[in-house]
Amino acid sequence: MSEADRPHATSEADRPRGAQEPRLRTRDRGRPRARLPIRVKVALPLALAGLIALLVTGNALRPFDRITTIEARMASKSDYFKDPEVQRLLLKHGLRVDIHRLGSRGIATQSLNGMDVVFPSGQPAAKLILNRQDRSVRSVRPFVTPLVLGTFRAYAETLQKAGVATPQPTTDGGRTLYYDLDMREFMGLLDGRTGKNDQDEVGDQDGDDVAERADTWNGIGFDEAGGRSNSGRVLVRTSSVCESNSAGTYLSILAFVANNDSTPGAGEADEAKAMQEAADVSRKIKPLIDLQGMWADEQADSYLSDLGESIAPISLIYEHQYLAHQIEYERKYGKQDTDRVLLYPTPYALTEPQLISLSDKGDRLVRVIEEDPALRQRAIELGFRVRFSGEDGTSDQLNDYLGEHGIQVPTPNRDExxxxxxDLDVLQEIINSVGSCPPPVRDIP
Structure with a gap:
């Protein structure tokens, strides 16, 4: 038998395999079920609550919405649009404001190319901007705020002893936050002369050049109490009159008082006479500004800083900046900041910031500011006196809010x-004369 015909043993690997029945594996009921990690259990309720909140507020699809960026040039009232809550409310409308900071007069005189809105802090700059437009513009004046002088209690009490400032009454008999300031008497301290014995605008008739102590803080009694001393002059730290609305408005107050409580050039049909009156007033008030120097930064930031008193005893600010500080201070510490106080000038000046649209995107922002009640309420919470239905100014809502938060409500001076x-030409003549302002940068095509 050949080897090929000889039978061989069949190995296990060579044997054909029959199809096996599929096995259905079931979980052992005695085996414990796998549990979610603790961190997942903790996160699930939070995620669910966040989803519900997004659905309720209508923000579930917000990441997919198109956000329109508004290019804006603003002065001091940019504080409003920098507020996180205002930014959140604007995002609900699909708007974001990109702020380019500049003084009001700088906004009014420089190129506005690429801007969607501008927000000068007062009417003189707003009029200059409106006069430059060749399209029908949409604008709104959402709130007003008085011009004030921020100081510290020891200095306010010194002015009170000098017969220049009068404290406003409080309802609880505590220390007041507000004083009324007689500008005519106060200007007598700023002019570098005693005031009582002067015979003309420059000095005594005999021409004696006498060093005047009445115009220093120690000269009016600052060093008589508390063991403190300040031999510096009584001055007001302002922004540059060439750049800012607040300084220009302060200049208007000085000019009004120096012109015997009359607006320079008002009612004068002869333009040459009006400009001459402006020049005369400028000579009278220029020393009041020159002595203090002119600063270009934001005064409220310095005044409200920890070093505010060492920077300047008196700073020119807006009321809303001080009230916003008091609201935030009360929220943090549960009490008022009684070290910082306000001086309300008499006569007084209100500033009316105006949001002016320069494009279709700007129109959207103006419309939202006009119509959204939440944005108006937030303005009140930031210390503004919000305008309603075309009224000159509404203080009731602000006063109620201050009272609810334990902050003293300022009372109107009986001298109204x-x-x-x-007029613009007269005001610019005064500003240029007092500030020795350089020609404005005009890069308008």
Whole structure:
């Protein structure tokens, strides 16, 4: 038998395999079920609550919405649009504001190319901007705020002893936050002369050049109490009159008082006579500004800083900046900041910031500011006196809010004399003369 015909043993690997029945594996009921990690259990309720909140507020699809960026040039009232809550409310409308900071007069005189809105802090700059437009513009004046002088209690009490400032009454008999300031008497401290014995605008008739102590803080009694001393002059730290609305408005107050409580150039049909009156007033008030120097930064930031008192005893600010500080201070510490106080000038001046649209995107922002009640309420919470239905100014809502938060409500002075800015040409003549302002940068095509 050949080897090929000889039978071989069949190995296990060579044997054909039959199809096996599929096995259905079931979980052993005795085996414990796998549990979610603790961190997942903790996160699930939070995620669910966040989803519900997004659905309720209508923000579930917000990441997919198109956000329109508004290019804006603003002065001091940019504080409003920098507020996180205002930014959140604007995002609900699909708007984000990109702020380019500049003084009001700088906004009014420089190129506005690429801007969607501008927000000068007062009417003189707003008029200059509106006069430059060749399209029908949409604008809104959402709130007003008085011009004030921020100081510290020891200095306010010194002015009170000098007969220049009068404390406003409080309802609880505590220390007041507010004083009324007689500008005519106060200007007598700023002019570098005693005031009582002067015979003319420059000095005594006999021409004696006498060093005056009455115009220093120690000269009016600052060093008589508390063991403190300040031999520096009584001055007001302002922004540059060449750049800012607040300094220009302060200049209008000084000019009004120096012109015998009359707006320079008002009612004068002869333009040459109006400009001459402006020049005369400028000579009178220029020393009041020159002595203090002119600063270009934001005064409220310095005044409200920890080093505010060492920087300047008196700073020119807006009321809303001080009230916003008090609201935030009360929220943090549960009490008022009684070290910082306000001086309300008499006569007084209100500033009316105006949001002016320069494009279709700007129109959207103006419309939202006009119509959204939440944005108006937030303005009140930031210390503004919000305008309603075309009224000049509404203080009731602000006063109620301050009272609810334990902050003293300022009371109107019985002397209601209000300063109105001179006509644009007259005001610019005063500003240029007092500030020795350089020609404005005009890069308008």
């Amino acid at each position: 004399t209000k300063v109105y800015e001179p």
